[in-house]
Amino acid sequence: MDMTIDAPIDAAPPRAPVASPIASLLTAPILPMLLRLAIPNMIAMVGSTLVAIAETSYIGRLGTIPLAAIALVFPFAMLTQMMSAGAMGGGVSSAISRALGAGDRDRAATLALHAAIIGLCGGLFFTVTMLVFGRSFFTLLGGRERVLEEACGYSQVLFSGAVAIWLVNTLASVIRGTGDMRLPSMTLIGASVLQIALGGTLGLGLFGVKQFGMPGVAAGQLIAFTCAAVFFLWYLLSGRSRLPLDFRAFYFERAMFLDILKVGAVACLSPLQTVLTILIFTRILATFGTEMLAGYGIGSRLEFLLIPITFAFGIASVPMVGMAIGAGQVKRARRVAWTAAAASALTVGLIGLVIALDPALWASLFTADPGVTAAAHSYFHWAGPAFAFFGMGVSLYFSSQGAARVGGPVLASTARLLIVAIGGGVLMMAQAPAWTLFALVGGAMVVFGLSTAVSVAFARWGK
Template sequence: MRSSSYIFKSIFNNLKEALKGSQQDFTTGSIRKAVFMLSIPMILEMMMESIFALVDAYFVSSLGPNAIATVGLTESVLTLVYAVAIGLSMGVTAIVARRIGEKDPEGASQTAVQAIILGCIVAIIISCIGILFPKEILRLMGGEPDLIEEGFGYTQILLGGNITIMLLFLINAIFRGAGDASVAMKVLIVSNGLNIILDPMFIFGFGPIPEFGVKGAAIATTIGRGCAVILQLIILFNGWSKIKVGFHNMVLKMGLMINLVKVSLGGIGQFIIGTSSWVFLMRIMAEFGSEVLAGYTIAIRVLLFTLMPSWGMSNAAATLVGQNLGAQKPDRAERSVWKTGKYNAWFMVFVSIFYLILAEWIIGFFSQEPDVVKYGALSLRVIAAGYIFYAYGMVVIQSFNGAGDTKTPTIINFFCFWVFQLPFAYAAAIWFELGVLGVLLAITFAEVLIAVVGIVWFRKGTWKGVSV
């Protein structure tokens, strides 16, 4: 029997190695260690990404329900940008991981460049829409006239500067696919540090910086993410990770671009389905007033903080699947998924218990208004009740994506979100007059359905034969 001191020392050494970002071959050795080495920096990376939302919610909450609701409505629209960014990221991670597994770092570098070019093109198109039509976007989402006048600047800046979001996701996906999860984590630590410092300065004013109100949160977040993107590019061009991009790579290669788009389309599709569903749910919530919308917005941001670590473990599974398929080890890829799912489930059970017990206290940290706390706490409890299903569902879905099989999750999302969740939410909330509870039940039931269908499909093993 190993002593407890030996076990703790081994965990501490592995933790230090994971955070340091030592070069690893994840196609050999202990699967448990591989999951640990990838998950720790990916969990921290995802938590850093969600801190953007939490910090904004914390500072903006003091400006009143309209400001919080503006953030919620804008973020629901911005999730469409996230859908494209994350969908492209899935394709990037899958192809880069496969090239690394095949011991082809030059092929991985070429894919990285095509991803950056594609991301810039998409971001410019979205920027034009966001800069020209911010009021129309908020009006379409059901924002009241005073909310639109107070908050359209926030929407304009975040959508106008979406290239920072797009590239942040894409370049970190390159690092993750290469197994350099710690690099992505460190970039986001820098970015979040800037956001925490700049948020109160631009929202409330500081020295020569005027008071921008809710618009200041968008300015601070865009600056923070922009600095992170610059750092990412420096790392890529200087070869401070497994992938080095040189000026000889900076050419458009249509073959690689088409392959990237082909693999990414499923990922974009599945997230557009999921996030458009999110937008419609937010639109239904808007029917019940700003206080309800504010409580729901705070709850979702808190939930995202703990869903991001779960997403981090899911990303670790995707990288392991991609690299092991590239190394012709499909059985090892499958074992990696089940182990990651089990660890994720234990984490999510603990978090759901925490939310069920302390829901009012958590929401009360962001707002003291009774209705905001009431509906925020209800949102936390109902959604967290299905967390153990989310754990396995997220890992399995990401594993399909890591294999390059982005079509299967798209089909699952289509039926679970559009065919089931949206009609259920509308019927329960409006027709059967369950109100907010009806929307929340739709969210939880849909995620449970995704987990069940995903596991059944994953067991068929068709994903093992996908080539990218």
């Protein structure tokens, strides 16, 4: 990571003019534009959250064994989404927005076609990996007998359509790179509604349809994302987007892949580390008993619901930062990054602070068990005040993608992983009380947020 302060590049010679509404991302007041871009993303992410709730409800009706099975598959499904939408997707939006900011629309269009190839390859990688090694993964996580079979049945259907998931998130990132957040968000909301309807119908056997169980629930997502991928391809090829594509003018260029992968490939380490952090901490906490694990589950559920806020501000900053960098407006790019980080930290931090002061506002929605409630309260008391740092770090991670300087935030995520893994192991061997683990999680969030902020403050942005 380069720790030198950037030179004042804003005095660079004027670039070629870019067409409106793309130009507005370089000239409009930062906070109003950021909110305008963030709100559609927030709505779309809320739709994804509702899908998770609906699918959990469907699977719960199928029985306890399917519920245990989905817990085995969930980390890998989450990893697929995080890598394709947030990590590699951020690399795609970054490369396209930087090209548009520099006034090079032809390069942006060529980058978009290369991005589609990367999405196709990413999806195929997950399909082959999970179809070949999925059973082994689930066995390592403790899957046995019927639980293992149900997990494999769900996984085989879901990951057979991983190409559709990757294409949807990649093509949505292409469109976001032009500053258009509304169309990807509306499309993803439509896909969420379709997934809820089809997953319930096929999984539970509604309206006279044969009940397919877990594979049926997975088929709902496969069909919904396939439809969304087809729509995005049509939209981009029809000339209706801000960046129309032309396959006839396409040519392979190694530099185009590198422009995307130098951000996206490195950024993929962050969601991988996030999933590892969750798995390691869950495994450590399981030794403290079912009540502690259930209490943490209630707390982590709130974290999951807060991710749409951090994602919305962060992903909205990517095209604004990227276009500013491409246009040589480094000072504006930094102002965008810090504004998005402040908005995310303030919003998420206020929620965390309120819940830390009165955990019953959230915990009472899920349980009345005294032991589980006490564990959830302990988690919120220690981790809740740190949510602001988590929101700031995630937002700056996305902004760094827009600037093509993502190494520092990824190292900050590594620090968080090491703190939880090493610190948690030490506390477990020392037989420390469970509250110390919750304090460790909060401390790891603080380190992640502050480390990311320091890396952004000192990293050199611009060419």
